[in-house]
Amino acid sequence: MPLNALTGTRIRERRAQAGLRQTDLARAAGVSASYLNLIEHNRRKVAGEVLVRIAAALGVSVQALSGDGEADVVAALREAAAAAALPVEADRAEEFAGRFPGWAALVAAQHRRLVQLETTVEALSDRMTQDPHLSASLHELLSAAASVRSTAAILADTPDIEPEWRQRFQRNLAEDSARLARGAEALVGYLDGVAAPETGIAAPQEEFEAWASAQGWHLPALEAGADPETLLLGAAELASHAARELARNWLEIYARDAQALPLEAMQAAVAELGPHPWRLAQRFGVDPAAVLRRLAVLPGIVAGLVVCDGSGTLIFRKPVVAFPLPRFGAACPLWPLYDALQRPGQPLRVSVTMAGRQVAGFDTWAWCAAHYPAGFEAPAVLRAQMLILPSPADQAGARAVGTSCRICPRAGCPARREPPIMAEGA
Structure with missing residues (x-):
């Protein structure tokens, strides 16, 4: 059923929420009660001035009644229904959105959030299992923590340390503590960067890809024959030399492809x-x-x-x-x-x-x-x-x-290397 065919259903639901009788709304909108009854049961189409008057009497926007803002919600409901393991009346998504717009928006929002969280889990899983930068960061943290612990143990267990050596140990403790704090801050920022796609970047390749994505991957200036170097002049997002070199190589290849x-x-x-x-x-x-x-x-x-x-x-x-x-x-x-x-x-x-x-x-x-x-x-x-x-x-x-084995939902895969982390009993 198309969205605009449910305008009457939305009017009836809104009227009930407002505690109005059908005759009261009909009088306020300047139509007969019998005509409004046909509208509310989707037996008569309503638009134009009549719809404007009904919306005004209910204190809502015309879009809230016509369903113009529901297309995205209905699309999300259909996606959620397709992904559900339980039988769902997907063919009644429009009716659900029309009769219960608040609940429909909630379900759609939760579905989008679930998809976003699954994407985050995919990125985190890939980083936790394969990322060499993460491994190096964790090694730095463990090294700093071990140094702090050993220095603190010496100071605590040796009360008669000479002043000169005590100052040296205290200085080392302060430096290692600062190194530990910086490493922890960098690690948190690196992992938090997964929440927003391609942000919080550490590797030059990812820095370059984030810049190219921000350009939309299509570069009209190069299509028109511009020098690739001109695009790098204002690319403040490419902070590292390595990222700029990667971008330069890609721009030169792009320019040759556009010419050919x-x-x-x-x-x-x-x-x-x-x-x-x-x-x-x-x-x-x-x-x-x-x-x-x-x-x-x-x-x-x-x-x-x-x-x-x-x-x-x-x-x-x-x-x-x-x-x-x-x-x-x-x-x-x-x-x-x-x-x-x-x-x-x-x-x-x-x-x-x-x-x-x-x-x-x-x-x-x-x-x-x-x-x-x-x-x-x-x-x-x-x-x-x-x-x-x-x-x-x-x-x-x-x-x-599927995705990586740790998070792939596909059962019975003969090439699976390890059980999924979200599997039952894992």
Whole structure:
């Protein structure tokens, strides 16, 4: 049932909440009681001046009665219903939102909060198990704490220390305590950064990715032929030298891709051929890797991109909704990327379904290229890239994947390395 078909239901609920009789509201709105009865039972449409008068008599906005503000709530209710393990009347989401707008908004808000918390758990799990920066920070804290403890023990157990040595121990205690406080503050800030996507960044790669995300990944200035260095001049968010170097490399690659695949020509080709990397690469006579990168930043296309080197380490991440990309460790959503790494020069297309509160489908397009910057004398440098495009979740033959094993809800996975932390009895 469309939202505007429930306007009468909303009027009836609002009238009941206000303690008004049907005749009282009809009189205040300047309509007959019989006509209002038909409206309240959704047998007559209401709009225009009549709806304005009814809203004024009830003391609410027209939007509250027409349901114009309910689309997002209903969408969230449908998502919550799809993710629920229990049978839910998903086809009555509009009716629920119309009759009980407060409860519907609460359920929708709790669903959004639950999704946000699950995303936070995914990021924290990845950091806790794989992040080398976290490991180094914890080692620094333990080292400082051990130093404080040993110095304090010496001062407490040796009452007759010479003044000169006592001052030295006290100075060491003060310095180690300050080091411990700084380390703890930095660690808390690093972990708290998970609450807001891509903030509280410590690594240069994440600093660069946060800056690129803030730009929207698409850079009109480079499309128009601007010098990449001009974009770095005002990039105050790139605080570290390493992050600026990463940004410079990406901007130079972006500029070359934009020159080889001009925006208007690329958009026209996508409109004709669809976002099919292999066909587009043949159309323009370019390396498929350039097409993958270009599609990932093309306006109007929802796409993610991930790049790894020959060791499998991720060196670039442009995320897409419902397809979590690990920061450090390997995860089964990246299997197509690693498959391509083992088969340089062979195009791979794999459809996957991502486990979660609501199963999501994606098409992944992967390509690995070998480069020889030092010629015959040096080994190949491998770069594997994977484009991620949303697709229907019920595609035949799609590969079932999930997040990292610690938080993946998919049961019976033959490749699972460890039980999920949220499993029953874990």
